[in-house]
Amino acid sequence: MTARVLVLNCGSSSVKYRLFSGERTVASGLVEKIGEAGSEVTDHAAALRHVMSTLDLGQLTAVGHRVVHGGKRFSEPTLIDDDVIAAVRALTPLAPLHNPANLAGIEVARELLPGVPQVAIFDTAFHRTLPDFAATYAIDAAVAEEFGIHRYGFHGTSHAYVARRTGEVVGRPAADLNVITLHLGNGASACAVTGGRSVATSMGLSPLPGLVMGTRSGDIDPSIVFHLVRVAGMTLDEVDDLLNKRSGLLGLSGANDMREVIARCEAGDPAAMLAFEVYCQRIKSTVGAYYAQLGRVDAITFTAGVGENSAPVRAAALAGLGRLGITVDPAANDAAERGERIISPPGAEVAVCVIPTEEELEIATQSLACLDRG
Ligand SMILES: Nc1ncnc2c1ncn2[C@@H]1O[C@H](COP(=O)(O)OP(=O)(O)O)[C@@H](O)[C@H]1O
Ligand SMILES: CC(=O)OP(=O)(O)O
Numbered sequence: 471m472t473a474r475v476l477v478l479n480c481g482s483s484s485v486k487y488r489l490f491s492g493e494r495t496v497a498s499g500l501v502e503k504i505g506e507a508g509s510e511v512t513d514h515a516a517a518l519r520h521v522m523s524t525l526d527l528g529q530l531t532a533v534g535h536r537v538v539h540g541g542k543r544f545s546e547p548t549l550i551d552d553d554v555i556a557a558v559r560a561l562t563p564l565a566p567l568h569n570p571a572n573l574a575g576i577e578v579a580r581e582l583l584p585g586v587p588q589v590a591i592f593d594t595a596f597h598r599t600l601p602d603f604a605a606t607y608a609i610d611a612a613v614a615e616e617f618g619i620h621r622y623g624f625h626g627t628s629h630a631y632v633a634r635r636t637g638e639v640v641g642r643p644a645a646d647l648n649v650i651t652l653h654l655g656n657g658a659s660a661c662a663v664t665g666g667r668s669v670a671t672s673m674g675l676s677p678l679p680g681l682v683m684g685t686r687s688g689d690i691d692p693s694i695v696f697h698l699v700r701v702a703g704m705t706l707d708e709v710d711d712l713l714n715k716r717s718g719l720l721g722l723s724g725a726n727d728m729r730e731v732i733a734r735c736e737a738g739d740p741a742a743m744l745a746f747e748v749y750c751q752r753i754k755s756t757v758g759a760y761y762a763q764l765g766r767v768d769a770i771t772f773t774a775g776v777g778e779n780s781a782p783v784r785a786a787a788l789a790g791l792g793r794l795g796i797t798v799d800p801a802a803n804d805a806a807e808r809g810e811r812i813i814s815p816p817g818a819e820v821a822v823c824v825i826p827t828e829e830e831l832e833i834a835t836q837s838l839a840c841l842d843r844g
């Protein structure tokens with residue numbers, strides 16, 4: 471019998487769902503702006519109940535859940551029970567925008583689909599291969615050990631999938647390939663992948679650092695936090711809210727959606743132009759750092775909402791890197807194509823690729839593999 475798997479990807483303000491029959495998608499959708507001002511959908515549980523009431527969920531083999539933070543404990547797809555739920559809840563302080571949403575999905579699915587196995591697929595899992603030097607923060611080692619302070623990295627399902635597809639697209643075995651993957655969505659992160667293993671990534675203990683995001687700051691000087699508390703008189707919760715929800719593109723330009731930022735740039739808005747420059751320059755610096763770590767780069771792959779759709783971001787992020795063998799062909803970059811493609815000129819030393827991510831399919835596949843292993 472063909473396996474039927476429901477995948478739930480509950481983001482900070484959205485629910486993405488997809489129902490698979492084998493590899494075929496039989497239903498899919500997105501509920502956005504959950505809990506935002508003026509939205510009819512007040513919380514994740516309400517959104518999920520509504521979504522699930524519209525689907526035919528008979529004969530389900532499994533429900534696969536994206537879970538963002540798996541901490542040190544979870545590095546494999548995991549069958550969910552009360553103990554796993556408690557452990558994911560305990561990790562909430564490290565992913566305050568994400569783990570509560572993931573848990574809402576798990577709880578509603580367990581309530582509405584009792585008896586169907588539920589599997590958690592962790593964003594952090596792919597990064598368990600980070601070498602110690604890349605995962606270690608240079609702070610007091612005993613404090614770091616006691617409190618689990620360590621680079622975990624996120625978006626692992628997406629980085630793993632697009633790195634693997636990059637091997638197919640450039641026609642080389644993934645085992646021989648050094649790839650830099652750039653997941654640019656609402657959240658954004660970069661990853662260096664060698665032979666299919668993550669060896670560097672830009673998010674850290676939480677999904678806040680690294681690249682500039684829609685509403686998150688990415689890397690900042692940590693002493694900005696002390697300054698805001700001591701000098702500006704903010705509470706820690708206010709600083710947390712500022713850096714996670716009111717920074718990034720939104721904080722710089724007033725718009726968190728890259729389409730809106732670019733429209734404002736075209737209208738000559740200086741704040742939007744600065745935001746675009748800060749965003750793209752951060753990506754470029756990260757590519758340079760990972761190039762130095764890898765020593766040789768075979769491919770650079772863009773994915774997620776901005777990476778898949780924004781030619782101006784791809785062009786600006788890699789501009790001026792010709793000496794590293796990295797060039798983007800303007801015609802290929804601007805072409806109104808959608809699927810997997812190469813946008814560097816033929817014969818370029820580094821293949822620049824665009825590969826739509828397939829987190830949901832990957833979660834379905836890994837959920838079934840978890841059940842097969844028992
Ligand atoms: N044509 C486009 N040009 C620029 N940005 C785009 C385009 N289409 C979508 N995006 C961006 O993609 C973002 C969403 O990416 P997505 O990967 O769906 O995010 P997430 O999964 O993190 O919610 C939006 O905020 C929007 O800025
Ligand atoms: C981990 C993370 O940042 O996820 P998202 O991009 O879905 O917010």
Ligand SMILES: [Mg+2]
Pocket residue numbers: 655656657774
């Ligand atoms: Mg996403």
